[in-house]
Amino acid sequence: MxxxxxxxxxxxxxxxxxxxxxxxxxxxxxxxxxxxxxxxxxxxxxxxxxxxxxxxxxxxxxxxxxxxxxxxxxxxxxxxxxxxxxxxxxxxxxxxxxxxxxxxxIGSLYLAYEELKKKLQKEGLFDEIHKKTIPKYPNQVGVITSPTGAAIRDILTTINRRYPLAKVILIPALVQGVQAGASVAKAIKTANKLGTLDVLIVGRGGGSIEELWAFNEEIVAREIFASNVPIISAVGHETDFTIADFVADLRAPTPTGAAEQAVPHASDLIDRVLERKNRVKRALQEKVNSQKEKLNHYRNSYAFRYPKQLYLQKEQQLDTMMDRLSKEGQRTINRKRDNYMYLQNRLAQVHPKDQIKRSNLEHEALLKKLNREMSTLITHKQSQFQGTLAKLNALSPLKIMDRGYSLVYQDDKLIKSVNDIKTGQKLKVQLKDGQIDCQVQGTEERTIHE
Missing domain, CATH: 2.40.50.140 (Nucleic acid-binding proteins)
Structure with a gap:
């Protein structure tokens, strides 16, 4: 084997x-x-x-x-x-x-939930800017839920334990079933019409999506958004989220949690009051002690113990101060007077009248100098002119004509050579005292020796 x-x-x-x-x-x-x-x-x-x-x-x-x-x-x-x-x-x-x-x-319910959530979020119903502040010390707390459910018992127990001063007003509504959405929306309207509520809790205990569906309906979401009273949503257990949670001003995980967020704890308030009372008491005691120290200081001061001597001392100090004031005042006056005289002298030096006088003297001196310079220049120019005129007269053709010379022109052209004219041409002869018109009868060329 x-x-x-x-x-x-x-x-x-x-x-x-x-x-x-x-x-x-x-x-x-x-x-x-x-x-x-x-x-x-x-x-x-x-x-x-x-x-x-x-x-x-x-x-x-x-x-x-x-x-x-x-x-x-x-x-x-x-x-x-x-x-x-x-x-x-x-x-x-x-x-x-x-x-x-x-x-x-229930897949269709979740699809409807997501579609409505996207729609309302796009419209801004979830935006923080629209969230109202929950009052710290409410006088009246409204509760919208089933009057027979566990939620109302938890809320009442919690509020009575934490803050018995608050009055709880129940606005009953259906929280499950076909008519639940309309019932909750109507209850929210009723709560706003009361006009006395400081805060409103809307919710119920946990359940399946079908049981919580009333709080996913659009009519409830829009009524929560339109509410003038701040609303705390308290729907389901901590892991359950509904459309109402997103629209509400504050979301609580459970009805008990909503009650805790709606009202303060009385013991906390008492502790806070006692703490502030002790702080005020300490502050007052410190103030009294401080004032006592100041009073004792004043009592022990020289002024209170020897008022006459202090008075005489102050009188003497006053005389000293008066003397100092008088001397300082006189010094100030002297400085101001000296400064005034300095400025007056400066002003006299730059006075327009003196400046005009000095300018007139300068003008007369410059005018005399200009006249002298002009006279010298004219005399010099006249001398130059006479010399130039004498040279010009010495070279002038008219002077030459005085000695018997003449100028021959043919059509305003000066004739300088016999080669420039022909027999029979008409010429003009310019003499000293006039002009002769003539005609060439003949020409004779003559050699000029240099």
Missing amino acids: NEPKYVTVTALTKYIKRKFDVDPHLSDIWIKGEISNFNLHSRGHMYFTLKDEKARIQAVMFAGANKSLKFRPENGMKVLMRGEISVYEQSGGYQVYVKEMQPDG
């Missing part, structure tokens, strides 16, 4: 995992079921159990896949998912590695 071959648990688990991984029917499979034991890990991974009436399977959806989810999975929610089946070697169990997931049967 052959001895059996034993395998390790690790080897067996790896073998089984390999069988799962190579099976094409398990590598991409669609599953529907109900979520239970949901756990959101601090690293963002989701671990839960997927079950139906007769079986269950472990599931995990890693952070990289679940970051695109449009909803928050929770226990009891029916879902449709796509993923692959494999074995987790460390525990030896098989599980679903979820790639996609959506609610089963």
